[in-house]
Amino acid sequence: MMIPTRLPRWLNPVATALAGSLLLSLVARLGSTINRDGMLYINTAQAFLDGGFAAAKASFAWPFLSIGIALVSKLTGLGLENAGYLLNALFMAGACALMVACVVRRAPELAWWSCLTVLALPGFNEYRNELLREFGCWFFVMLACWLALRWEEKPSWPGAVAIQLSVGTAALSAQRLWPCFRHCSPGNCSPHRVSSAGRTW
Incomplete structure (x- = not known):
């Protein structure tokens, strides 16, 4: 068998x-x-x-x-x-x-x-x-990471906004995460951002 x-x-x-x-x-x-x-x-x-x-x-x-x-x-x-x-x-x-x-x-x-x-x-x-409180924070941070991996494969404005919303919701559990918004700003998550080498990513 x-x-x-x-x-x-x-x-x-x-x-x-x-x-x-x-x-x-x-x-x-x-x-x-x-x-x-x-x-x-x-x-x-x-x-x-x-x-x-x-x-x-x-x-x-x-x-x-x-x-x-x-x-x-x-x-x-x-x-x-x-x-x-x-x-x-x-x-x-x-x-x-x-x-x-x-x-x-x-x-x-x-x-x-x-x-x-x-x-x-x-x-x-x-x-x-x-x-x-940390459990909710971990969940939404990991959701943001997963969404970021999806965004990297297919950049889009809805994807960028979803990442920011996830980080923002995580911050409702742990306010120390508010500085993360600086790294998840529309400028950093733009689907048309151009790298220093001139490539769009």
Whole structure:
């Protein structure tokens, strides 16, 4: 009997990274207690539900993750804490999948190794049991990187704008990213930018 050597199309490195990350987040959530920063985000989410944006901003100066948690809670019916962990798990899974997707575009022969790396590297995984703003930041930064690789293959103004929107959304999670706009400005991402050698790229 011949054993098929090709994997089904749905079993690919990107999908595996996505599913594996969600599973790791579920395992990390079991038996965990909320961290101190997470308590602040949950309290701010409750303030948003009770009094809107002004109340949320009075509770925490950069309340965008908390607003996301409040909206997920309202849409799903989950408690604020579980909604926060769900949102973080989705952000982390998306970030892992996008990291692998970037490798697939550049070096497809390394795709499975990159999948193993993002699911095993402690720096990516040791904080899955905590509520952190960084997960959303990582997701949108990786989305910007993936969009930039697409833009490099086929430059366009919509692609350039999408990159800037992704970086801007990442900055809603971590305001330290605002300086990145200087490098993602329309002039730097123009589909008709000319290099110093006179070539358009």
